[in-house]
Amino acid sequence: MTLPAEHFVNTDTEPASDLDTDLDAERAHLAESRAALRRMRERAEALFSTGGNVAGDSYTAETLGRTLARRVAELADDPDTPLFFGRLDFGAGPQAEDHAGHRYHVGRRHVTDEDGEPMVLDWRAPVSRSFYRASARDPQGLAVRRRFGFSAGLLTSFEDEHLDRGEELGTTSRILTAEIERPRVGPMRDIVATIQPEQDELVRADLDVSICVQGAPGTGKTAVGLHRAAYLLYLHRERLRRSGVLVVGPNRAFLSYISAVLPALGEVEVEQATVDDLLAGVTVRAQDTPAAATVKHDARMAAVLAAALDAHIGTNTEPMTVPDGSYRWRIGAEVLRRLVEDVRAEALPYGTARERIRARVVSLLQRQSEARRGDSPSDGWLRRMGKAKPVTDFLDQVWPAVTPEGLVAQILTDPPPGILTDDERDRLRWPTPPRSLKSAKWTAADLVLIDEAAGLIERRPSFGHVVVDEAQDLSAMQARAIARRSEHGSITLLGDLAQGTAPWAAADWKETLRHLGKPDAEVVPLTVGFRVPAAVVTFANRLLPALAVDVPAARSLRHDGGLTIDAVTDLDAATVAEVRSALTHDGSVGVIAADTAVAGVHAALTSAGIDTATADEVESAARVTVVPASVVKGLEYDHVVVVEPAAIVAAEPRGLHRLYVVLTRAVSRLAVLHTEPLPAPLTSAT
Numbered sequence: 001m002t003l004p005a006e007h008f009v010n011t012d013t014e015p016a017s018d019l020d021t022d023l024d025a026e027r028a029h030l031a032e033s034r035a036a037l038r039r040m041r042e043r044a045e046a047l048f049s050t051g052g053n054v055a056g057d058s059y060t061a062e063t064l065g066r067t068l069a070r071r072v073a074e075l076a077d078d079p080d081t082p083l084f085f086g087r088l089d090f091g092a093g094p095q096a097e098d099h100a101g102h103r104y105h106v107g108r109r110h111v112t113d114e115d116g117e118p119m120v121l122d123w124r125a126p127v128s129r130s131f132y133r134a135s136a137r138d139p140q141g142l143a144v145r146r147r148f149g150f151s152a153g154l155l156t157s158f159e160d161e162h163l164d165r166g167e168e169l170g171t172t173s174r175i176l177t178a179e180i181e182r183p184r185v186g187p188m189r190d191i192v193a194t195i196q197p198e199q200d201e202l203v204r205a206d207l208d209v210s211i212c213v214q215g216a217p218g219t220g221k222t223a224v225g226l227h228r229a230a231y232l233l234y235l236h237r238e239r240l241r242r243s244g245v246l247v248v249g250p251n252r253a254f255l256s257y258i259s260a261v262l263p264a265l266g267e268v269e270v271e272q273a274t275v276d277d278l279l280a281g282v283t284v285r286a287q288d289t290p291a292a293a294t295v296k297h298d299a300r301m302a303a304v305l306a307a308a309l310d311a312h313i314g315t316n317t318e319p320m321t322v323p324d325g326s327y328r329w330r331i332g333a334e335v336l337r338r339l340v341e342d343v344r345a346e347a348l349p350y351g352t353a354r355e356r357i358r359a360r361v362v363s364l365l366q367r368q369s370e371a372r373r374g375d376s377p378s379d380g381w382l383r384r385m386g387k388a389k390p391v392t393d394f395l396d397q398v399w400p401a402v403t404p405e406g407l408v409a410q411i412l413t414d415p416p417p418g419i420l421t422d423d424e425r426d427r428l429r430w431p432t433p434p435r436s437l438k439s440a441k442w443t444a445a446d447l448v449l450i451d452e453a454a455g456l457i458e459r460r461p462s463f464g465h466v467v468v469d470e471a472q473d474l475s476a477m478q479a480r481a482i483a484r485r486s487e488h489g490s491i492t493l494l495g496d497l498a499q500g501t502a503p504w505a506a507a508d509w510k511e512t513l514r515h516l517g518k519p520d521a522e523v524v525p526l527t528v529g530f531r532v533p534a535a536v537v538t539f540a541n542r543l544l545p546a547l548a549v550d551v552p553a554a555r556s557l558r559h560d561g562g563l564t565i566d567a568v569t570d571l572d573a574a575t576v577a578e579v580r581s582a583l584t585h586d587g588s589v590g591v592i593a594a595d596t597a598v599a600g601v602h603a604a605l606t607s608a609g610i611d612t613a614t615a616d617e618v619e620s621a622a623r624v625t626v627v628p629a630s631v632v633k634g635l636e637y638d639h640v641v642v643v644e645p646a647a648i649v650a651a652e653p654r655g656l657h658r659l660y661v662v663l664t665r666a667v668s669r670l671a672v673l674h675t676e677p678l679p680a681p682l683t684s685a686t
């Protein structure tokens with residue numbers, strides 16, 4: 001049940017003196033907690049510095065050193081972020097279970113006093129769940145939930161909800177509103193203090209559950225994915241430390257933007273990469289035509305590669321004779337044929353199968369040797385037999401060694417018939433095949449094929465959990481590359497079909513989930529917008545009917561903010577004027593233009609004396625960032641200036657989707673400047 005704010009015991013309605021006393025007590029608890037955290041860190045640092053001496057060998061020293069270094073990092077205290085942000089007062093009723101009558105402060109990590117008593121509970125601890133999920137309808141044993149307001153690390157206010165009296169603030173909480181409306185500067189921040197119930201359900205989903213979150217711009221998908229990673233690491237630390245957690249994002253600028261969130265939550269061991277980073281191995285030295293790239297990213301390429309690899313498997317009709325000193329061992333042709341058939345039926349990766357065949361041949365030779373010599377041969381003998389010429393010749397005939405690059409080069413030189421159309425084979429074919437593999441000029445899409453080929457030849461280790469952001473842009477082949485890295489783990493897939501800008505962008509999630517090997521993952525919508533003001537959402541939503549996707553509508557929590565649309569004659573002058581005006585407000589300014597117009601915009605701002613940064617310089621002192629439209633996905637700025645929407649749309653086939661992304665980056669204000677007419681869907685009032 002939601003009641004109007006004035007019904008609540010909060011800083012506005014409590015008698016001032018009681019409030020001051022309460023606030024003083026909370027500030028004292030904060031100071032004591034910070035002191036306790038400092039002691040915990042000093043202890044960890046002392047251990048870290050002596051770790052090398054106490055550990056016996058260098059391996060143990062290194063492992064211990066890493067653990068202690070992580071522990072020290074986990075215990076870092078950022079004076080600007082509150083150590084706790086909430087308090088739970090459990091009632092006396094049976095619902096409170098073991099916590100009846102207890103009071104806990106909830107914060108970013110556990111802090112204990114000298115006696116080991118909790119001063120602050122980690123937000124991920126089971127009991128902290130009530131902070132996010134308890135409601136008037138289901139108080140979960142809570143009498144009061146308290147939220148704290150902070151400014152620059154100082155505790156400035158609090159808000160109480162007496163859930164036992166049916167009071168609940170929900171999204172009318174002033175502290176939540178202030179957090180959402182705060183001016184943005186620098187990289188993305190964590191949202192632990194204000195995770196909403198529908199987000200928390202996703203964050204705390206079990207490790208073995210894969211989920212797909214479909215959410216409109218600014219509904220907190222990225223935030224949810226990162227917090228889920230932190231939550232899973234807390235709950236399954238040992239298991240995930242061994243297998244690892246991976247976050248995949250669309251580009252470097254995005255990764256720099258999100259890079260501070262997990263370390264701020266004490267998690268410093270999560271790998272963050274773009275899909276291209278994952279595929280790295282050979283250097284990209286050429287560019288595909290869009291027509292060729294589309295074929296290379298098509299799911300059927302997996303079948304093309306598998307068939308091409310399969311075609312390498314040969315037949316043998318000869319017996320094998322292996323000389324060994326004064327002996328000659330012999331294996332009959334039929335035995336060899338069956339041996340290969342048996343291994344083939346095991347459906348192992350190609351390279352593993354080759355080695356398995358070699359091992360089985362050697363073991364047949366070993367049996368003969370044992371029967372004749374009466375003792376077991378040495379490891380050296382086994383190795384020598386494995387490399388004996390007749391054995392290698394046999395292997396090269398029935399199961400020749402193939403490299404990923406070699407296989408891809410083969411299908412690019414002579415695309416096999418059968419699966420692709422003749423036109424597609426023409427698009428795939430190298431105009432002039434390279435003289436050697438070494439001189440091949442690979443494209444970005446070739447890397448996806450090489451990775452697929454590598455996966456057919458050898459299995460790679462799987463991460464325990466993979467978070468994939470902006471997943472609507474994954475091609476089938478990219479999804480398969482991620483599937484190979486999460487085969488034995490779970491995934492959190494985050495995206496918005498309306499923001500699909502890649503030529504192969506998904507039209508529905510089922511298909512992507514199938515390629516990711518998680519066809520049964522639930523698709524969960526997020527529909528509350530925390531970034532984009534309602535007026536801007538309404539404007540951007542005019543594009544939705546033209547985007548041909550079926551996505552649930554979102555509602556914005558932000559009713560402040562502003563939108564201006566100006567037809568201008570001098571774009572440069574108008575941009576400079578708009579940026580100057582934006583700089584009179586707090587927060588970041590993002591100027592977004594078509595990729596080819598970015599240099600001009602940058603020059604105009606620089607000659608007007610305005611300092612600018614690029615999108616991956618998230619720590620830059622410059623408040624103005626000039627961003628190409630193709631890079632801005634996932635980013636946000638307080639004040640966004642969009643320069644010439646028509647040029648952004650004209651720049652690429654899915655230009656309207658790109659414009660939808662561009663228009664939904666604003667946290668507070670959006671200014672649209674144009675000399676050409678606005679793209680048609682924007683001018684048709686809804």
Ligand SMILES: Nc1ncnc2c1ncn2[C@@H]1O[C@H](COP(=O)(O)OP(=O)(O)OP(=O)(O)O)[C@@H](O)[C@H]1O
Nearest residue numbers: 191194195196217218219220221222223530531634
């Ligand atoms: N529960 C919350 N409390 C406060 N702020 C939130 C909350 N959820 C999200 N936000 C903020 O809203 C903004 C948008 O979040 P986020 O970038 O995760 O959205 P998204 O759905 O990934 O957006 P996009 O589709 O544009 O990539 C961020 O500034 C984030 O910190």
